[in-house]
Amino acid sequence: MEEINRPQSLKEIAAERIREAIVQGRLKMGESLSENYLAQNLQVSKTPIREALSLLNMEGLVKIIPQKGTFVFSMDKPEIIELCELRYALESMALRYSHERNRDDLLKELESIVKSMRKDMKKEGVMHYLQLDDSFHNSFFNYCENRYMKDTYRMINARVSALRNFVTGSVESSLQLSLEHHEKILESLKADKLDEAVQILENHIINWLKKVDIHPSYAEE
Template sequence: MIADRLRTGIIDGSYPLGELLSEKSLALTFGVSKSPVREALLQLQAIGLVQILPQRGGLVFKPDAEQVRELCEVRLELEQAGLRFSMQRDRAQLAALLASIVDDMRVCFDLKKPVAYQQLDNSFHNSFFVYCGNSLLAKAYEAINPRVAALRTHLSTPEPYLLKRSLEEHGLMVDLVKNNDLGTALQLLREHISRTQEVHSRAVGDAKFGSGKRPRRRRAGA
């Protein structure tokens, strides 16, 4: 499906923030007419990844600092609720899932695979909603997650010392969930996302959107 492939390309960094996605070029790439390309771009616009440009195609979203703040604020509220409900309703399963993901993150860290690490980072945060017992909450997070994941890829850095810090924090979160320390877990999450907001806000001010090059990455584990 064209929309799925474009969505993946934006999230994994194949399409830089602010890049023009030409209807004509995409139609040639996928071997289709412009109509399915237009439909795919409309789907991506609905989840905030693309801004439609009539008769041209779409621009990959390029948030400013204010939009980063809004996204991080909503992300924080949703993740705190997801974590709280999951710990209340099925803490053992949540802890097991998070521990499994962190084990895989350690492997990626040791093998120096930052892209795979960031994908697992995204899975870690998605896990807060697997056992939350609230489909509306999970869908609300699903609505913003593509943009969260894309910013993690485009504006984070694979620097080893930052990846190590990220890995340590995620490991600590697993321990806090296992020990049923909800208060400290929520505090760690607030600090984690607050730092992400600061880093990403600075990064969008520096990034050369739409230049055809990926913005310089900043921090891992966002």
């Protein structure tokens, strides 16, 4: 039987738009979310907005506090460290599996992404570069052939992306160093130096945590 192509519901469309606004930083971490404002902005009733916020609450992107309201997620430094530990555990294993199981397809996709990253660096297209950064890491899961690992990463990916955009996009020279890390990971994978690629990935995530330390929002914690 052929798969039924079901159109997106208003709830799903609203959730997608709000998720995108959070990840791209147009809705700030910790910001209060008004159902009325979101409904007017997206030109829908409050019912799909309420359903969308409930969905995003399950994803950890918003926090619904009874009798207080709904807020964009926020994290203190210890929570970010825990998230990065989980991120590294998942990404390092997904990278190993994808290289072992679908090496050629993985390298083809990563090469295309890195090529686009270089172009964006020259054009100074920060937001598109950060989207490519997200795609680079998601590629590990596209080819790892482990649905449970992929589903687990999907549950944290939006928060990882939002934090990456918040920190990386605001620290001078971050994008250039980020590009160098991604290029080195790719070169190690092409040379079949998998352990080296995983080590660079670990250093990449550790370096990102150092940016959190110097970011004004976290420097005094």
